Structure formats: C-alpha cells, structure tokens
Amino acid sequence: MAGMELLSDQGFRTDGRKPNELRRIRFKKGVFKQADGSAYLEQGNTKVLAAVYGPHEIRGGKGKALHDQLLINCQYSMATFSTQDRKRRPRGDRKSLEMTAHLKQTFNAVILTELYPKVQLDIYVEVLQSDGGNYCASVNAATLALIDAGIPMKDYVIACSGSYIRDTPVVDINNLEESSAGAEIIMAILPRCEQIVFIEMNSRLHEDHLSPVMDQVMTGCKDIFNILNQQVRDELCKKSAQDRIVDSG
Amino acid sequence: MATSRICVPGQRLNRADDKHIGGKGTYSRNGFIYSSVLGYWEERPTNDNTEILISVHTGETQTVIPSIDDIVTARVTNVNPRFCKCEILSVGTTPLCDVYRGLVRKEDVRATEKDRVEMYRCFRPGDIIIARVLSLGDAQSYILGTAENELGVAIGMSEAGVSMVPVSWCKMQCPKTLNEEFRKVAKVRPEYIQTVHQG
Amino acid sequence: MTDVDLSEAEKTFILHSMQDNFREDGRGCEDFRHMEVETGLISNTNGSARVRLASTDILVGVKVQLVPVDPNKPNVGRIEFFLDCSANATPAFEGRGGEGLASEITAMLTRAYSCPSAIDYPSLCVLPGQQCWLLYIDVLLLECGGNLFDAVSIAVKSALFNLRIPNVTMTKDEGGIELDVSDDPFDFKRLDVAGAPIIVTVNKIGHFHVVDASEKEEVCSLARLMLGITEKGTVTAMKKEGSGSLDTDSISEMIESAKKVGVELNKCLLNILMTEEGQEVKPVGFLR
C-alpha cells in the first residue's frame, strides 16, 4: 500500500482510531429461536453469527464419542458475499478448515467438557461480513452463544488481534492492516485468570517487539471482555427483574 | 382369451363389495378394486365359497421383500456370542433378487433355556438356516428368530467341508469324519424339502 | 428440510382445524405471517437484503462482476444463484448436508428468473458482444421456519432492488476499448425489478389451499404447487412438489389463489422497499 500510511504522523490509523483503540463492538444474544444458544456480534465491519446446538446425542457414528468428556464439533463458514471478492465456496477450503480446528481447540480449553461425557456439542460460526479479525470475532461471538446456551465454562474466552506498525503496537486490526505486510498476532485468552488458550503469529517480528504487542493485545482482550461482560450482566439483571415482576404478579 | 386377462397397474377390476375382495397384486380405493401390478387377472372363490377373491399374478417371480412373520432362508455369515449375522436369500419359496441382511439374536435362537444358549453351539458361518422374520429391525438388518422346532440349521457344513446329517435336535454328524458338531437343527417340513428340490 | 416430527394425532388436529378454517396460528388460508424486510446490511456487497418471515431467516448478498458475454446471447447480462444452508439453521446442514435443499431452491429461482422480462437483462450488458455484468446472487439460509422458497424469493427481489451497479466509463485505446469501473460509491445505477417474480407456494392441506405454511403445516401437506408470480400476475415458473398428487380443478384453483396472493405481495414489497429507501434509515440488522 504505497502512499497509504497505516499510521499517520499524528498517530491515527487509516480508520481514524488510535493505536490502542478497539473498533466498535455491538452484539445481541439469542438471535435465533431454534438454536440452543446463538449470538450476533459486530466488531467494526466484521459481522459474525454463532449458533450452539447441544449437548445432544452423538450424530452419525457412535465411534466419535469420547467416553470421559464432551465432543466439541465446530464449523466455521463464511458467506460467499462476505469478502471483498466473492468467495466460491462458503466452507471446505483450507483456510476455513484451519479456522474450524482453531475454534475447536480454543473451546476445548474453556468448556467444562468432563461434565458431559459421551455427548456432543455443536458450535457453528457464520461470517456475514469480513473486515479483518475473523477469528477474534468468531471466538467472541461463540463465547456469547455458549453463554446464551448455558454451557458451563471456566471463563469467557476473548480473542483479539494486534500488529506492530511504525514502532507502535496496534490492537484489533482491520482487513487493510491485516493484508498490508506487518506481523499479525492473534490471541485468545481467559481474561480473569490471564491465561492464553490460543496464540498465533504470522510474518516476521523482532523479538524485542513481541512482548509490547502481546501486552497491547492482552489489554485489548480485557477491554473487549469488559464490554461484553457489562452488557451480558445488564441483560441478565433486566431479565431477572422482569421475571421477578412476572413471578410476583 | 389370454390377452383380455392381462391387466396393467391402475386398471379397475371390480367393485369392492361384500361379494368381492381384493387379493395379491390389487388395492382398493373409493369402493373399487384396482390392479397394482402387470399380470394376469384371476378370480377365485374363497375357501368358504361366500366371496370371490380377485388377485393379479405376475406369472413370474414376484418382487418380494421380507416382511414380518415370513419364513426365510438365510446364510450365516458371522457368529459372535450375542448374535449371528446372516444374509437372507429367499422368502418362502421365492428367491430374492438381492440379499438382505438379517440378524438372529441369542435370545431368539430357541424357545426354552434361552439364557443358556451358546451361539457357537447353534450356528456356524456358512450354514443355511430357516428362520422367521420377527421384526423389520433397524437400519442395519431384519431381526430373525429360530425358536421353533421347524426352524434352525437346515444345511450345516462340517469342518471337513461336508454337508452334515442331523442326528438330534442339537447335533449334526459329519458323514466323512463321523465327528459330531452342535447345531440348532431344524426339523425341516417335508413339503418344504420338496419345493427346495423343485427350485 | 429440517426435521419436524409430528404424531398422527397432531396432524389430524391441524387437518381438522383447517376444515373449520382455522390455522394453527389463527390465520386465514391466504394470509402471510409477519415479515420483516431490510436492505443494505452488508457493505461488502453491491446489494443485500434480509428477510425474516416468522422464524425463517434469509440473508441475500449480490455482488457484480464484469465478465465476457455468453456468445449465444451477446446483448444481455447474466445472473447466477447460489444458496448456502448455514449450519446455524440446523445441525443437519453441517458439511454438505444442505446441498440437496440448496440445489432445489436455486433450480426454482433460476427457472423463475429465466424469462427475459424478469429483470432488465439488456441493461446489464456493458459492451455488446464483449463485456457484461454477472450478478452473483448469494443466498444464506440462517434459520428455517417454513415457506423457504417464498422467503428466499422475496429476499432476492429486495436485494436486487437494493443493488447498486457501479457505472462504467469506456475509453477507446489503441489496444481496444478500455473499461473503467467507477469506485465512487455514489456513482451507480439501479436495476429495474418491477418484473421480478416472487415465488408463491400453495400447499394442499386436506381440501384447502394454504399459502405461507409453517413447518408443521408443511409436514401435513402431501402436495404443493410453487409458482413464480410477477406483479402483472403472470407465471414465470411452476413446479409441483411433494409425494401426493393433485386433481386438475384444484390445480387451477391453486394457480388462481397464488396469482392473487403473488400480485398483492409484489405490490406490498415494492411499496415497503420504496418507503424504506425514502426514510434513509440505518439498517439495524441482527441487533434488534
């Protein structure tokens, strides 16, 4: 991207954010009736839908069942119109298979799998519009869907991305920042115990820069956590207040 | 005249009243009996001579599939302590065009002392058995039972590869080695043997 | 379709109440359920729409691309339908599970839009004999609550209404004609969708002809007729579905009823789309 400064001299990014600023996060839990849990999440222009089905009997072949824990089944797919150039297939390509595997790993680490032996849980993620940080938005949306479904988890899992542009660590990068050189670090953490459940880095980054970027991403994750947690709590309070009115009335 | 007796599916055969009833190869709808197959139209009084049974015969091997209570002939393919698997070869006297999978569970082998059944002393792979269809079973196979005197192994092969001769209801003897082997032996009905020979 | 298991008693209940002209949700035979239509939700597309019909949820995105013309039809543009059954709707759609349903719906859509007056095909041609626009109409099925075909066709029509095709300037070069697609988001043209059909499915339940059947009602119906109906009341495609058969009189009645509903539906939809456009509201999408 010649002629395009990812970080201006005044310290602003292409979309006008500061380096440590997140994109606007909006979400709604329980968008679908049929799924056991569902959530819709927007992180800037990245829009993701997640649905959770289960825990239910193992579908197709008992052989897949795990005798001592829950089997987590994920599917990541992207709407054919979600990207700038049309995708030919919504899923089944190498990248979405990889993403599916990553999601599975992430949630295996956080769901209390030993509570549901021999059964299966489905997590389906559908990216409606992609503008960088697909994995992060998917993880965050799926976390909300799991909360909506009432699946026991150790903690929220929150994912965030970061990069290093012009000697500054930046957080929650968009598609433009993702695609124009630079290293990208993606982390999924358990925000309260500050444990990292997933980390991925691509491209080259000097060792000295790694820890500032990781710190920045960590802060980003915690910020996201605060936003999500606040709204989840508010909704719950509102709902329980309503229920109380119904109960007493 | 032969041609006039041939009917095609959907052809109206007669009114379905108290005099006429539809038999094989027919169905009734809106008070009429219709043919459901291509074949020969036959009217025959029933045994007590009060009604006329209308049926359509295809004249060749009927398209049959096993249904509940049918007597079937099957070949044992696999025996384990809980059940034995087999391939259903024919229903009654009609051979099937394609084999169907069947299953004899341990508790359906004989009528008495069910809990003391040992599958290996009842069936061996390769045996030809006669069994009754107990249920349509699951996606995998039909459930068969042999808990009658007339049901069980009809043809058993000895270890020497010779067809054995039944000596009791639970034993068969090899004519070559005179070894006795355990089987759930069927007392094959004479009329059934005849039809087998004809076929 | 998704699995809805109904016992014989439940089926009989629906059939009997139908005889007294009551549907399970109190509608009449030619009434639609509540429907929400919204356009322009996905900024990565040239046109998009979301339709929510009771619990049926459809998202459509249209992307345009310049391609060489079909040599057989050098003066018109082309459209291509693709439908993806998201596993969000039901786990049965996971992997390739939804492909059967998807190909059925796309086949019906393709047929309904194959007549030349469905949309203004010649206007999609950029350079006759050489380049034309190819509209990729991608449908995403997010939740199934019955009457998928109708909901999909409504969503498709809305998305086409919302479609903004960038203007193209042509400059003559020594190598030939160079095409330059405008990247100004306000430099676009619209597509005339007045002739675009909407699919109306008429289900035969008992002796009654019912439109917009819920999933439960669909299980009770043995035969249904799907018709692509335009605003003028013409039929652009027809198809019977289901394991049952129909007599000729009920078919003509069903066609009549589909025509009545279809014309009305087309009018309402266009009205709503116009008003929405006039109000310039920001789409709320899934956040509502």
Add this chain to the structure above:
Amino acid sequence: MPTDTRRISGPEISHSPYDYCLTPPIDLIGADKKRLDGRLPAQLRPLFLRAGVISQARGSGYIEVDQTKVICAVYGPREVLRREDFSLKGQLTCDFKFTTFSCRLRRQHQQDNQEKDLSVQLLEALEPAVCLQKYPKSQINIYVTVLQNDGSALSAAIICASLALASAGIEMYDLVLASSVAMRDALTIVDPTEREEEAVLNKTHKAELNAGSMTVAFLPSINQVSAISSDGEILCETLTKSMRLCVENCLKLYPVLQQALVKHRLDKQADTS
C-alpha cells in the same frame, strides 16, 4: 502456479462453434398453418414404446417420440446399504442423464444442474404412483438416459420410467403418462420439438406475455396430476387451459402404454413356454 512455458496453453474456456451461429427467431407455424416438421399445432408425434430392453435390469423401457429417444432401467427393490439413507418407508431414486451426444451442444458426463432438476421432477411425477409402503426398508432405483433429445424429453422420460416400473413388477397405484406443450401468444403447440422449445423461451420482444412451455404428468385411472412444471412467462388462464390440454393428450397416449405392457407380458410368456 507453475506453468509449462514450452507448451502453448489454449484458452481457458472454449465454446462450441454452434454458440456463435445465432439462431434467427423462427415462426412456430408457417403460412400453411403447419409447424416446422409439418405437424398441425395440436398434433402429437408418433410414439414407439417397448418394455424389457435391458436384460440385466429388473424392468426397463424404451421410448421413441420421433427423434427423442429415451431408455430407462429399474433396479430393486433392494436393501438400503447406507445407514444415513435409511427410512422405514420405501424409497424411490431417480437419475436423469442426457448422454453426452444427445443434444445439439455436447453434454458433460457429470450431472449438471438441469439434469438434477429433471431428476427431481421425474421423481415427483413417479412417487405418487408407486405403492412405496409395500417396500419397507428398501429402495427402488430408476435410471433414465436420454439417447437423443428432440424436445419433450421429460415427458418421454416419465412415460418410459412408468413403463419400466410396471414391467419390473413393482406395485403401483397407476401408470404415469406425461405430455408437454409450448405456448407463444395465443398459439399453443403440443409435443414441441427442441427447436420449438427453444424458440418460445428466447422470446424476441418484451411485450409478449405468453411464451413458455409446460409439462404435466398424469395418473389416468385416479384422474390426478402427479407433476406439473412450467417455464417462461405465461398468463394464469393460459396455464390452466394448457394443463387441461396436456391431460387430454395424456389420455390419448394411455392405450399405447397399456398395449406396450400387454405385449411385453405376452412376449415373456412366449419366451418361457
């Protein structure tokens, strides 16, 4: 992707030369009120039907409607092997295929979308006629191959498949007949050829409201329509009228199908005795 530089790579996509010869719009009927092949608008093409042409299959049929030639084989009832496909009710599967050489343009070996759609329509037409509850846990497979397509291929395929099913001894409520018509403006022609089918769909001016084709499958003794489909833009009234015309034409074909079956039965008897 590595490319072989020594090889001259051809164009990525190629077109048949027929693509470029634009077919001029044709008139469906000439001045003498006759169609291109000399038929009257309401005249059906001669029909040839024979059952039992494929000896390995359980039942089979062959149909010739002038230049349209279709062959069909029926296998089964046989056991459903795949666990996912299991259902307690019997199942019917249809596979509709144009041979690669059957049409003016070459067809692919793989089933394309049109063929998949036609398979579904064929299934719709036949399913109401077969007593599927008599074949629990089993599957009946129907394979239809169009050897040459000169219009009305779907209706030929339906008749042929119904013939094959009956000759296989599958229990059926009724035989299935089918017929097609094509319309343009006030003109309706029965049993259209391929050129006529194409002509009505490529309508020349927008003002025309009626232009399309329609296929109806009919169960003659139950008097019910088992499948109906139409293409192109048609007025509702015309649709109803054409449907009735199709049903009439189906009834005209009924004796032909009956005779073919009776002949098949007699031939078989002669073979065995």
